[in-house]
Amino acid sequence: xRIVRRALEAFNTGDTSRAHEFTSPQYFNHESQADPVRSxxxxxxxxxxxxxxxxxxxxxxxxxEQELIAGGDKVSMIVSVNGKYIGNFFGIPPTGNRISYxxxxxxxxxxxxxxxxxxxxxxxxxxxxxxxxxxxxxxxxEPLFRAWKGLKR
Numbered sequence: 096x097r098i099v100r101r102a103l104e105a106f107n108t109g110d111t112s113r114a115h116e117f118t119s120p121q122y123f124n125h126e127s128q129a130d131p132v133r134s135x136x137x138x139x140x141x142x143x144x145x146x147x148x149x150x151x152x153x154x155x156x157x158x159x160e161q162e163l164i165a166g167g168d169k170v171s172m173i174v175s176v177n178g179k180y181i182g183n184f185f186g187i188p189p190t191g192n193r194i195s196y197x198x199x200x201x202x203x204x205x206x207x208x209x210x211x212x213x214x215x216x217x218x219x220x221x222x223x224x225x226x227x228x229x230x231x232x233x234x235x236x237e238p239l240f241r242a243w244k245g246l247k248r
Contacts, residue, residue, distance in 0.1 A: 096163055098210060099170045099202050102142070106158050109150050114139040119209035126215050142210075153178030153194065161197070171201045180226055187226055194225045 098117045105111050118139040127133040127145060136144055150156050156178040164171045177195045196218040203212035223229035 096165050096170055098204065098208060099163070099172055099200075100160070102202070102210060103158050103160060103172065103174070105142075106146055106149065106156065109146060111139075111143040111146050114142045114146075117209055118142045119205050119207065119211040121205070121211050122209075122213070123211065124213045126213065148184075152180065152182040152184040152189075154181045155179050168204050169201060170204060171199055173197065173199050184226070187228055190227050192225055192227065194222060196221045196225070 101113070101117045105114060118141075120138045122138050122141055124141050124145060127136070127141060133141070133144060133148075156176070158174045158176050161173040161175055163173075175195065175197050177193070180192050180194055181189050183189065198215050198217040201214045201216075202210045205211040220229060
């Protein structure tokens with residue numbers, strides 16, 4: 096579990112100088128596969144590139160651990176993510192908007208104790224709305240949207 100917290104710390108500080116200590120040379124990030132260039136990167140270099148991309152797009156980027164669950168070779172972390180959108184992200188121009196969403200990061204830990212695989216389940220709809228790409232639901236669907244998201248008025 097400590098190894099996953101070290102990865103989280105790297106995202107929060109931007110210091111990736113020790114990524115090779117917790118990221119396997121075979122590290123595979125499922126989340127970078129949508130980008131044709133980034134999909135070819137593996138190992139600590141991929142982790143470092145992901146931190147660079149996110150921190151250049153979002154100022155004050157902060158991941159806060161909400162819950163950590165471990166079982167077998169998997170460690171999952173529920174996080175809240177906050178920041179300010181200041182840079183290019185997937186071709187979306189910066190808006191200066193603050194962002195806040197939740198995500199679940201699932202890490203597979205190898206026999207050597209390093210992270211070998213990463214997946215994420217994010218609230219991309221809320222993120223895209225905050226970036227100004229997706230529009231909020233119309234007023235008639237607002238109660239349904241809030242119930243779906245588990246939000247209270």
